[in-house]
Amino acid sequence: MKxxxxxxxxxxxxxxxxxxxxxxxxxxxxxxxxxxxxxxxxAEKSGLTWKxxxxxxxxxxxxxxxxxxxxxxxxxxDEINANGGINGYQIEYKKADDEHDQEKAINAYNSLKDWGMxxxxxxxxxxxxxxxxxxxxxxxxxLLSPSGSAVEVTAPKNVFRVxxxxxxxxxxxxxYIGSHNLGKKIGIIYDSSDVYSSxxxxxxxxxxxxxxxxxxxxxxxxxxxxxxxxxQLQKMKDSxxxxxxxxxxxxxxxLVLTQANTMGFKPTFFGCDGMDxxxxxxxxxxxxxxxxxxxxPFAADAKDDLTVNFVKNYKEKYKETPIQxxxxxxxxxxxxxxxxxxxxxTPDQSVSDLGTAMEKAMTEISLDxxxxxxxxxxxxxxxxxxxxxxxxxxxxxxxxE
Amino acid sequence: MKNVQKNKIKDIFLNYGVIxxxxxxxxxxxxxxxxxxxxxxxxxxxxxxSILAISLNLVVGISGExxxxxxxxxxxxxxxxASCSMLLKGSSLPPMLIFFIALCIGAISxxxxxxxxxxxxxxxxxxxxxxxxxAFGEIIKNIINALYFGVDKNGWHFSLKDGTAVALxxxxxxxIKGAQGITGTPKYSNFTVGIILLLLSMLFIQHFIHSRTxxxxxxxxxxxxxxxxxxxxxxxxKLLCFTISAAIAGIAGVLYAHxxxxxxxxxxxxxxxxxxxxxxxxxxxxxxxxxxxxxxxVVLTLLPELLRSLxxxxxLIYAVVLIVMMLFTSAPGFIAFRENxxxxxxxxxxxx
Numbered sequence: 001m002k003x004x005x006x007x008x009x010x011x012x013x014x015x016x017x018x019x020x021x022x023x024x025x026x027x028x029x030x031x032x033x034x035x036x037x038x039x040x041x042x043a044e045k046s047g048l049t050w051k052x053x054x055x056x057x058x059x060x061x062x063x064x065x066x067x068x069x070x071x072x073x074x075x076x077x078d079e080i081n082a083n084g085g086i087n088g089y090q091i092e093y094k095k096a097d098d099e100h101d102q103e104k105a106i107n108a109y110n111s112l113k114d115w116g117m118x119x120x121x122x123x124x125x126x127x128x129x130x131x132x133x134x135x136x137x138x139x140x141x142x143l144l145s146p147s148g149s150a151v152e153v154t155a156p157k158n159v160f161r162v163x164x165x166x167x168x169x170x171x172x173x174x175x176y177i178g179s180h181n182l183g184k185k186i187g188i189i190y191d192s193s194d195v196y197s198s199x200x201x202x203x204x205x206x207x208x209x210x211x212x213x214x215x216x217x218x219x220x221x222x223x224x225x226x227x228x229x230x231x232q233l234q235k236m237k238d239s240x241x242x243x244x245x246x247x248x249x250x251x252x253x254x255l256v257l258t259q260a261n262t263m264g265f266k267p268t269f270f271g272c273d274g275m276d277x278x279x280x281x282x283x284x285x286x287x288x289x290x291x292x293x294x295x296x297p298f299a300a301d302a303k304d305d306l307t308v309n310f311v312k313n314y315k316e317k318y319k320e321t322p323i324q325x326x327x328x329x330x331x332x333x334x335x336x337x338x339x340x341x342x343x344x345x346t347p348d349q350s351v352s353d354l355g356t357a358m359e360k361a362m363t364e365i366s367l368d369x370x371x372x373x374x375x376x377x378x379x380x381x382x383x384x385x386x387x388x389x390x391x392x393x394x395x396x397x398x399x400x401e
Numbered sequence: 402m403k404n405v406q407k408n409k410i411k412d413i414f415l416n417y418g419v420i421x422x423x424x425x426x427x428x429x430x431x432x433x434x435x436x437x438x439x440x441x442x443x444x445x446x447x448x449x450x451s452i453l454a455i456s457l458n459l460v461v462g463i464s465g466e467x468x469x470x471x472x473x474x475x476x477x478x479x480x481x482x483a484s485c486s487m488l489l490k491g492s493s494l495p496p497m498l499i500f501f502i503a504l505c506i507g508a509i510s511x512x513x514x515x516x517x518x519x520x521x522x523x524x525x526x527x528x529x530x531x532x533x534x535x536a537f538g539e540i541i542k543n544i545i546n547a548l549y550f551g552v553d554k555n556g557w558h559f560s561l562k563d564g565t566a567v568a569l570x571x572x573x574x575x576x577i578k579g580a581q582g583i584t585g586t587p588k589y590s591n592f593t594v595g596i597i598l599l600l601l602s603m604l605f606i607q608h609f610i611h612s613r614t615x616x617x618x619x620x621x622x623x624x625x626x627x628x629x630x631x632x633x634x635x636x637x638x639k640l641l642c643f644t645i646s647a648a649i650a651g652i653a654g655v656l657y658a659h660x661x662x663x664x665x666x667x668x669x670x671x672x673x674x675x676x677x678x679x680x681x682x683x684x685x686x687x688x689x690x691x692x693x694x695x696x697x698x699v700v701l702t703l704l705p706e707l708l709r710s711l712x713x714x715x716x717l718i719y720a721v722v723l724i725v726m727m728l729f730t731s732a733p734g735f736i737a738f739r740e741n742x743x744x745x746x747x748x749x750x751x752x753x
Binding site: 113194224 | 437438439441442443446539542543546547579580581584585588661662663665666667668669670672706709713716
């Protein structure tokens with residue numbers, strides 16, 4: 001009995017495999033056909049569009065980043081479409097969830113590829129970005145990660161990024177703390193099981209002595225023990241740290257701030273761009289974040305036209321204040337636009353040709369965006385721009401200057 | 402008696418047959434180019450989870466013990482083999498040979514850890530194995546997250562503190578860089594390799610089950626006292642079974658490590674949840690039923706991806722499907738209903 005049942009089920013599965021395979025095959029065929037038509041007639045040029053994909057964790061622990069990235073990119077794309085698109089072609093946008101997991105990230109990338117994606121604004125987080133970058137190198141698909149900050153992310157030649165790399169963030173943080181005299185005795189808590197956190201930690205510790213900073217306490221936690229920080233905080237308190245550096249993501253940082261408050265420990269807290277998003281944490285008493293500083297290239301209260309406009313549109317559409325990740329993604333889309341225009345590309349070119357042209361064009365553009373003016377990219381795919389710090393005042397991000 | 406044996410043999414070959422037929426069907430579609438990239442990307446993970454499911458089924462179904470740390474053995478296999486292929490990457494050896502060596506190392510290392518754990522634990526009766534393997538899975542993940550392993554002219558350097566403690570000389574390279582794990586593992590896994598390994602694991606497990614030793618293990622599972630009374634060495638046989646299972650989980654780890662270019666020990670891929678997921682495959686597929694385990698692994702891996710278009714609702718539907726499947730395979734009412742339907746459908750055959 002069981003045998004027959006499983007045979008039936010196996011057959012069903014095979015059928016489902018075939019079915020999904022078949023469906024996408026047909027789609028591809030029709031796409032190819034429509035492309036061919038467009039090319040032959042030329043008059044149907046308007047039928048062609050750019051297909052830009054967005055990818056990040058839309059569910060799970062890092063969802064704030066992923067959603068910010070896809071929203072930010074969407075705002076930029078809506079603006080560009082309203083102004084006539086890139087080189088006269090409109091943009092289509094599709095987002096995919098990677099759950100901040102390498103395996104899922106590959107699946108998300110592949111599903112976007114099936115859709116016909118030409119450029120990817122993503123992945124949002126480092127580990128998926130490394131995995132997808134290598135996978136995409138084979139296709140020579142152009143990837144512009146808004147916020148994949150690990151050094152290895154830009155190792156494949158087709159991957160560029162908008163944010164700083166982790167070591168750069170650690171070094172810049174130490175420089176900023178040193179030059180602004182925020183404290184001499186530094187305590188650090190970091191997540192040793194996380195690439196982002198340990199990357200920043202290592203470069204910060206290396207840079208601190210050069211800035212006249214003394215690291216008096218250096219404590220770690222892991223992804224399995226990220227709920228109770230009382231031991232680490234007690235050590236910070238005992239060592240007399242004036243400033244506690246928290247180079248990790250906002251969800252743990254919210255717990256650290258809450259627990260420090262119950263202990264009556266009130267140093268200056270300083271974070272990196274992963275801290276951005278702390279004001280959106282559910283059930284978190286925002287008043288605890290008062291005075292928290294973070295190193296991020298974007299502050300929603302900046303007075304330049306570009307930022308004011310972006311924040312207004314974002315608030316209208318998504319009912320919340322944009323964070324740095326949204327700004328990174330917004331800039332990423334405009335960087336793609338600038339590079340495409342520079343190279344004079346059209347959507348009927350193959351993904352691989354577009355990739356090659358983009359890799360060259362990216363190093364030639366200079367972009368004035370939300371996260372910096374005169375942003376330039378080098379051949380390795382890293383960006384050159386000035387860091388800014390932001391402080392939380394009255395429950396909002398304010399420029400620290 | 403003869404009839405029973407004939408049925409058994411038919412059963413065994415049916416398992417290989419189903420896998421091979423599926424393989425050729427998929428190959429056919431790959432050749433004709435009508436398989437989506439998403440599906441192509443999922444083929445190797447499907448093999449990985451199938452192998453894991455049958456390896457755990459050997460412990461849970463055949464020896465009657467519970468292991469909650471199979472992701473840990475997978476992790477060991479993955480990291481040992483990936484380190485090995487990283488070390489051999491620059492050499493002049495052909496890729497397939499490197500992969501073969503890595504495969505052996507992955508399987509042996511995972512088997513060795515299984516053996517070490519089994520020695521004290523399998524002497525005990527009760528659920529101790531579950532507790533110890535659960536701890537093992539967590540420990541191994543944390544050790545790897547803290548481990549820095551680099552290589553340069555002067556040899557190998559290890560540190561469990563942080564990266565700065567290892568001063569790599571000129572031309573040195575990192576193999577395991579703490580939480581960042583291994584970056585740049587060569588991609589040796591593909592669908593064919595995955596299917597071959599799945600078939601080999603299946604072959605090995607099925608022959609083990611139907612061998613004298615396998616029958617002895619099952620006898621111990623069913624009644625330890627009776628088995629010991631006819632001088633079967635209970636602890637030894639269980640240890641053998643557990644070690645084989647761990648080694649096969651290690652093989653799945655090798656496939657995993659050589660499928661993605663970066664390998665990190667995250668709670669998501671090698672943590673407790675993954676171990677439970679493998680157990681879910683086994684329980685849903687039917688304890689002791691190899692074909693069922695593979696089926697469950699395939700369905701439960703495909704499902705979230707096929708539901709991708711439903712965005713936020715997909716995990717909800719996934720949970721509902723999980724519950725329905727569980728009822729379908731285990732609830733007495735459903736079993737009766739199922740048998741009834743099947744009986745009607747295949748009545749002719751039964752009569753004949």
